[in-house]
Amino acid sequence: MLTLGKYSVGVGDRFAHQAKAQLRACQLAAKAGAEVIPVWNKSNREHTIIGSEPGSVRASADAAVKELNWTKPYHVDADHIRLETVDRFLAASDFFTIDVADSIGQPIPANAVKIFATRHPEFLGTLAIPGVSAPFTTTASDVERVASKYLKAVKDASAIYNKIAWAKGSDNFIAEVSMDETDAPQSPFELLFILAALSNEGVRVQTIAPKFTGRFNKGVDYVGDLAQFETEFRDDLAVIAFAVKQFRLPANLKLSVHSGSDKFSIYPIMKKAIREADAGLHLKTAGTTWLEEVIGLAETGGDGLAMAKAIYAKALTKKDELCAPYATVIDIDASKLPTADAVNDWSAEQFTGALRHDQANPQFNSSFRQLVHVGFKVAAQMGEQYLGMLRTCEPAVSRNVTTNLYDRHLKPLFVG
Ligand SMILES: [Zn+2]
Numbered sequence: 001m002l003t004l005g006k007y008s009v010g011v012g013d014r015f016a017h018q019a020k021a022q023l024r025a026c027q028l029a030a031k032a033g034a035e036v037i038p039v040w041n042k043s044n045r046e047h048t049i050i051g052s053e054p055g056s057v058r059a060s061a062d063a064a065v066k067e068l069n070w071t072k073p074y075h076v077d078a079d080h081i082r083l084e085t086v087d088r089f090l091a092a093s094d095f096f097t098i099d100v101a102d103s104i105g106q107p108i109p110a111n112a113v114k115i116f117a118t119r120h121p122e123f124l125g126t127l128a129i130p131g132v133s134a135p136f137t138t139t140a141s142d143v144e145r146v147a148s149k150y151l152k153a154v155k156d157a158s159a160i161y162n163k164i165a166w167a168k169g170s171d172n173f174i175a176e177v178s179m180d181e182t183d184a185p186q187s188p189f190e191l192l193f194i195l196a197a198l199s200n201e202g203v204r205v206q207t208i209a210p211k212f213t214g215r216f217n218k219g220v221d222y223v224g225d226l227a228q229f230e231t232e233f234r235d236d237l238a239v240i241a242f243a244v245k246q247f248r249l250p251a252n253l254k255l256s257v258h259s260g261s262d263k264f265s266i267y268p269i270m271k272k273a274i275r276e277a278d279a280g281l282h283l284k285t286a287g288t289t290w291l292e293e294v295i296g297l298a299e300t301g302g303d304g305l306a307m308a309k310a311i312y313a314k315a316l317t318k319k320d321e322l323c324a325p326y327a328t329v330i331d332i333d334a335s336k337l338p339t340a341d342a343v344n345d346w347s348a349e350q351f352t353g354a355l356r357h358d359q360a361n362p363q364f365n366s367s368f369r370q371l372v373h374v375g376f377k378v379a380a381q382m383g384e385q386y387l388g389m390l391r392t393c394e395p396a397v398s399r400n401v402t403t404n405l406y407d408r409h410l411k412p413l414f415v416g
Contacts, residue, residue, distance in 0.1 A: 012286025019064035025405035041077035131238030158201035199247035254280035261285035296397030313340035315375030
């Protein structure tokens with residue numbers, strides 16, 4: 001089986017110009033003693049907004065790996081695919097994020113719950129799992145509630161998994177199952193249930209992306225109760241270790257944290273927990289790199305800064321349209337958004353100060369940052385004009401991409 005390494009980072013490269021700068025961050029981690037496997041991810045949503053094809057992600061990953069002599073594994077992730085969108089990813093990808101969030105709560109055949117309950121009597125009563133903060137105590141109606149919530153999602157994951165396995169061979173890809181883009185978080189007990197059901201369906205899942213408690217907004221820090229997050233995260237790790245043995249799932253099965261970039265307040269918690277549990281982790285990031293491109297343009301000044309300002313001005317006029325596909329994963333306070341005229345008067349330092357994720361900087365503006373985060377469509381519509389500016393500003397752009405990924409992400413989470 002193609003096996004994902006213990007520590008891995010999902011990197012997003014919206015315009016396929018930063019693969020080298022991203023890989024350099026993994027090289028820095030390797031040099032510091034942490035092997036972090038790069039996975040280039042791009043969702044169908046991103047491809048559709050930008051007008052790109054999955055083959056372009058493979059091509060730029062291959063080129064970066066060759067140019068920088070990266071000899072460890074690397075992967076290309078078909079991010080958030082479903083049955084109807086997986087086809088065009090089959091050739092270029094060796095990692096598939098099977099998104100079944102929309103199937104949660106969908107109806108299932110009447111006998112499905114009964115079949116599950118008969119097969120898994122251990123779910124009824126009290127189940128004490130080593131490392132889980134409190135034993136799970138469940139009644140038949142709890143099992144029925146959880147089953148009716150998740151069995152359809154698991155069935156759909158299985159259908160997508162089998163489609164990929166038919167096309168590629170079951171040993172030739174890494175499967176992730178994601179349920180993060182939904183309103184309600186999954187509890188550790190629900191995670192256990194989902195893993196059991198995936199095992200029943202023969203899905204060889206290597207990473208699982210639940211929705212955690214708290215807000216995982218795009219490009220900004222975690223919002224929520226840190227102590228509660230820690231308990232839930234540690235419980236999830238213990239559930240996974242148990243499920244691997246109990247349900248004979250792949251030994252490297254690990255958590256995948258989506259919208260994982262910029263969650264600075266929980267990195268120390270996650271780092272300590274995975275170390276103590278000897279667990280792996282996949283941290284999925286995407287838009288944080290695009291934001292560093294805009295920072296690089298602004299930092300360069302002149303035409304680069306002018307383009308960064310134009311991107312913001314346009315994003316502001318199209319705010320509702322740009323935000324709609326990301327409604328569950330952004331929290332923008334419109335009253336905190338500066339006018340385009342105000343931004344036009346900003347210096348490079350003011351612009352990068354507002355955009356760069358440095359919470360200690362009083363100029364930092366998380367609403368401004370989140371709007372630019374979802375504003376990549378504006379740059380996509382600029383086409384060659386934007387790409388040309390990326391090349392002109394390459395030194396500042398790539399420096400910011402590498403520094404952001406290594407110093408603010410890989411280092412606090414995986415190194416040391
Ligand atoms: Zn996700």
